[in-house]
Amino acid sequence: MEKETGYNINFAQALVAGGIAGTSVDVILYPLDTIKTRLQSKSGFYSSGGFRGIYSGLTSVIIGSAPGASAFFVTYEYFKKSLGTLFPDTKYSSLIHMTAASSVPNHTHRKYVEPWEAAICGSFAGGITAGVTTPLDVIKTRLMLSTKDQNIHNYSGITNTFYRILTQEGAYEKVKKTLYKHEIFA
Numbered sequence: 001m002e003k004e005t006g007y008n009i010n011f012a013q014a015l016v017a018g019g020i021a022g023t024s025v026d027v028i029l030y031p032l033d034t035i036k037t038r039l040q041s042k043s044g045f046y047s048s049g050g051f052r053g054i055y056s057g058l059t060s061v062i063i064g065s066a067p068g069a070s071a072f073f074v075t076y077e078y079f080k081k082s083l084g085t086l087f088p089d090t091k092y093s094s095l096i097h098m099t100a101a102s103s104v105p106n107h108t109h110r111k112y113v114e115p116w117e118a119a120i121c122g123s124f125a126g127g128i129t130a131g132v133t134t135p136l137d138v139i140k141t142r143l144m145l146s147t148k149d150q151n152i153h154n155y156s157g158i159t160n161t162f163y164r165i166l167t168q169e170g171a172y173e174k175v176k177k178t179l180y181k182h183e184i185f186a
Contacts, residue, residue, distance in 0.1 A: 014077040015070045022069020026061050034144045041145055048145045057143025060158050064136040076100050
């Protein structure tokens with residue numbers, strides 16, 4: 001009798017299960033990340049909020065976490081199923097799981113992808129991921145370090161924090177102030 005090695009789930013099931021799993025992990029670990037961030041703050045742990053509001057900024061993490069985890073698990077299930085068809089012997093199951101978990105989303109009709117093609121696809125996917133998640137991570141960090149005792153750095157909610165970073169602290173403002181301060185191109 002052959003042992004059942006996993007469930008044969010469809011796209012929607014992998015999408016929902018991945019989103020729930022990723023979000024659950026982030027919700028559970030979020031307070032530890034907040035405490036770690038506050039311990040690393042230049043103004044000190046208690047000045048940055050101490051143990052108060054350790055879930056501040058969680059919404060921005062959930063917005064980024066659920067889609068990312070869903071995409072990972074959909075890709076994982078797809079490659080696991082495809083590799084399982086190519087290598088049906090159970091002695092390959094560990095290799096199949098490891099390969100599926102480390103696969104880059106690179107859907108192609110070819111049986112072989114050149115290493116340089118995988119590298120380009122991985123770089124492209126990583127760039128997109130960083131572009132989407134970095135702003136959310138900045139918002140999360142600002143909300144983690146925000147306290148009601150600070151008038152200047154008190155952020156309230158994702159929209160408020162995003163708007164303030166964009167209008168008051170964005171790259172344009174930083175470059176403009178630096179050029180003006182150092183009289184560059186004056």
